Amino acid sequence: MPSNVDEMTNTMLQNLEEKTGKNLDLWIQIVNNSQVTRHKEIIGHLKSEYGLTYGYANLIALKTRESLEGKPPTGDSLVDMQYSGNKNGLRPIYDAIIDGVKSFGKDVEVAPKKAYVSLRRSKQFAIVQPSTKTRVDVGINLKGTDPGGRLEPSGSFNAMVSHRVRITERDQVDEQLFQWLKSAYEAA
Numbered sequence: 001m002p003s004n005v006d007e008m009t010n011t012m013l014q015n016l017e018e019k020t021g022k023n024l025d026l027w028i029q030i031v032n033n034s035q036v037t038r039h040k041e042i043i044g045h046l047k048s049e050y051g052l053t054y055g056y057a058n059l060i061a062l063k064t065r066e067s068l069e070g071k072p073p074t075g076d077s078l079v080d081m082q083y084s085g086n087k088n089g090l091r092p093i094y095d096a097i098i099d100g101v102k103s104f105g106k107d108v109e110v111a112p113k114k115a116y117v118s119l120r121r122s123k124q125f126a127i128v129q130p131s132t133k134t135r136v137d138v139g140i141n142l143k144g145t146d147p148g149g150r151l152e153p154s155g156s157f158n159a160m161v162s163h164r165v166r167i168t169e170r171d172q173v174d175e176q177l178f179q180w181l182k183s184a185y186e187a188a
Contacts, residue, residue: 006111012059020056024063031064039065078112086133093136096173097128097181104185116158119181121188126181127161136167138177140184151180 017023022030027046036045039061046057083091094117101119102108109120116129116139127139139154139161147153150165150172157164165177 009059012055016056016059020050020052024060027060028064028067031060076112078114079117082112082115082117082130087130090130090133090136092170093167093173094128094130096170097136097138097167097177100173100178101126101181101185104182108185119185121185123188124160125184125188127158129158131157134168138165138167138181139163140165140180141187142180142184143187145180145183150176 013024016027020027030050031042031046034042034045034049036042042061042064043054043057046052046060047054052060079094083094098110098117102110105121107121109118111118111120116127118124119126119128125141129137129139131137137157139158140151140163141161142151142163145151145163147163152164152166154161154164163180165172165180167173167177
């Protein structure tokens with residue numbers, strides 16, 4: 001069973017064609033051809049004219065309005081945007097961090113935001129952010145742990161974490177980094 005809104009939305013999108021006989025692009029085209037533009041009106045139109053449930057009608061209305069309004073992307077496309085252009089070379093660092101963190105447990109949630117990716121369990125335990133074209137900053141919640149060596153105080157980097165590790169090479173995604181991340185995960 002999906003555990004968060006993004007997972008539920010993705011599940012509904014995957015089931016949309018099977019349940020309705022039409023994919024999302026076709027539904028968006030149908031709504032656009034109907035000239036109905038307000039959210040509630042779109043839902044009503046889809047329910048009355050096509051017999052859709054409220055859930056699917058609402059999903060199609062949201063996605064139609066997003067496509068018309070040019071809403072910012074979500075999920076993987078946010079990560080793709082973060083690691084595009086002159087930050088493209090940092091993507092292997094991000095991928096290695098995420099692969100390692102996912103091994104901590106099935107309850108790890110990777111939640112992309114506009115400028116960083118939040119790593120959560122019951123609460124946020126770390127963030128991964130491409131801060132410059134040559135560096136990824138890993139913010140970690142390790143309250144009560146003294147900084148030292150690569151483990152710096154977060155300072156002005158991000159108030160949502162207590163420490164920061166600066167990563168400029170894939171080789172720096174190492175056992176020590178994962179020990180700090182695992183400690184934060186276990187405390188979350």
